[in-house]
Amino acid sequence: MPTTTTESIYTNLITALEDRGLRKTAARAAVTSRIETTGKAFTAEQLCIDLPQVGRATVYRTIRHLVDAGALCKLQILDGAPMYSIARVEHHHHKICSRCGAVGEFQHSTVERVMRSLEKEIDGDIIGHRMEIFITCSQCIADSRTGESSVG
Amino acid sequence: MPTTTTESIYTNLITALEDRGLRKTAARAAVTSRIETTGKAFTAEQLCIDLPQVGRATVYRTIRHLVDAGALCKLQILDGAPMYSIARVEHHHHKICSRCGAVGEFQHSTVERVMRSLEKEIDGDIIGHRMEIFITCSQCIADSRTGESSVG
């Protein structure tokens, strides 16, 4: 469950785990800390490489806990492994740069209103929705003009 | 590229392949025919099981061709393997029953208008978007009332 506090991301993630009755361990602190310092969206495999001292199973388990707690968003982008991004606000959508993979959150009241209005038209009960906007971010546009690349 | 003709799904899919310069083979006919008769969303593995006479590689390759041609939508739903559904109209979104996995298409002009209006607010160029509505379909609601299940 994302909080809108001024606490550090690290603290929020650890709190999300503790709120679920999970212990604060060195391994979980390492994973969580790495997620904070990385700052941007990541894959499970990337975390495993970045944290060779933490077992693969533990990395995957910790990510799963954080997703279950709503502290991380699991993003199924195109092909390949899912990416995870920190959930900063409760209900939101994602804008994803197709070039560099940068992930941002956004909220839009009209979209939410449309969703509510669909309740009448849809044949069944609406449980929820998901939405992604694919963009080329301004950084990537700038880079392509100077022939550089920020990917990698 | 989905067509809005009165042709059969089978014909549309085969045409989608031929339009890409691909030959019409027995294996591709078998895969395509099976997709038509199944009618609903499916996974690659399901097709392989349904078509033991067609090699796995060929099943996966044919699906990829059809997705590339825009004749099939690739849906990343929750966990597990992606599902594929026939694309009947050009730009659309999906409503997915979380209970039985039934996939339907829908279009909504307001959503498209909102997307266009976001062009101004978003920091970068919008390439496209994706949206899914998760529902419990009327069939599953009815089934749950009578204690039945249409899953499987």
Added chain:
DNA sequence: ATGCTAATTGATATCAAGTATCAATACTGA
């Protein structure tokens, strides 16, 4: 119809992402 050539197939091996197992280890609370 016949033969040529490039496209296609599919058995097999391999890869990649992720989970199950389970003995060893680390906490926690009495």
Added chain:
DNA sequence: TCAGTATTGATACTTGATATCAATTAGCAT
């Protein structure tokens, strides 16, 4: 302290999907 529970992580395994490549086949030109 100490029993009991939670956690860890090496390993094996599962699943989904792709790479290889010799054999086959479709489409085309004669």
